[in-house]
Structures are given as C-alpha cells and as structure tokens.
Amino acid sequence: MINFRFFQGFVTSIQDFPISVNDESEGCYKMISVEDGTGALVNFVVSPTTYFVDQAVVSVGDRVTGYYDGDAPVPLIYPPQYAALVMVKEQPHQNVKVDFFTSQLVSRDGQLQLNLSPYTQLLLTNGQPFTTNPANRNLIVIYGPSTKSIPAQTTPYRIIVWC
Incomplete structure (x- = not known):
C-alpha cells in the first residue's frame, strides 16, 4: 500500500x-x-x-x-x-483524490467515501476497463460535487485503478 x-x-x-x-x-x-x-x-x-x-x-x-x-x-x-x-x-469543476480506499470505499485518510453508479467508469491506468470491485485498492478518483459531511460522499465520474 x-x-x-x-x-x-x-x-x-x-x-x-x-x-x-x-x-x-x-x-x-x-x-x-x-x-x-x-x-x-x-x-x-x-x-x-x-x-x-x-x-x-x-x-x-x-x-x-x-x-x-x-x-x-x-x-x-x-x-x-x-x-x-x-x-x-487542475480543472474547474473536477476534483481528484488519490488514495487507498477500504472495503467500504472510504479513503484511508477518512475524508472521502465513494458511491458507485452504473455510470461510473472503472478503468486501469492503461485505459482498459476494470471489471471487478475497486475496494481495497489504490485508486485515482475523478469526481465533481460532494457532500459536506465527514467523510464527504460523492458519485465519481471515473475511477482509475492503480494495480
């Protein structure tokens, strides 16, 4: 990790x-x-x-x-x-979080929780589709708005899995 x-x-x-x-x-x-x-x-x-x-x-x-x-x-x-x-x-209206995400899809620092949707793209770093659960992995998460709770919750646009 x-x-x-x-x-x-x-x-x-x-x-x-x-x-x-x-x-x-x-x-x-x-x-x-x-x-x-x-x-x-x-x-x-x-x-x-x-x-x-x-x-x-x-x-x-x-x-x-x-x-x-x-x-x-x-x-x-x-x-x-x-x-x-x-x-x-950095791009306007786009946030990026790079971290290890737990089995509950919460970042290791406890600041962001992911809520996956059918529209969330799951990719490998080479651009190929990632087809299993992204939990318990290092992830590059690209997302827009999030809640103001702790951890903040978001539905990411795209997740790049760092294998």
Missing part, C-alpha cells in the same frame, strides 16, 4: 532531468518545479511511468497537484525532490 502524499501549486519551471550518463534516457525524465504561493517549493521528478490524469500536458503557470509516496526515500536537499507517481492538471 502506497502512502500517498501531495503538493499543490503552480508550475514555475520544467526541465529535462538526466538520470544516467548514457544518452538512452535523455529527454525521458523531467523535473517539474512547483510553488504553492506561500513560498514553499517542491521539485517533482517525472518519469515515463508517472500517470498524468487525462494525459494532460503541463506547462509553466499551470496549477497542478503532484502525488508521491510519503514513505519513499528522498534526498535531503532543498527544495525537496520527490518521484511523482501521479500528476493532476
């Missing part, structure tokens, strides 16, 4: 990030710098396996949320540098 953490802010720069001395990975990895508006800065290392919600192309100035494994080792440098697992380009 991944301990998903996130950082949200505006993209301040995007650069190629070399990971080895040979040229075969040149251009495959990016460093995306994000500032939250209060001066906090994070660098996300984006790899070919980083999942971009809606395959969105991110540019300088975009508001994004980057998710990373809070238990993964990181270099002790400033600004912090995390391997991005999921990147979300």
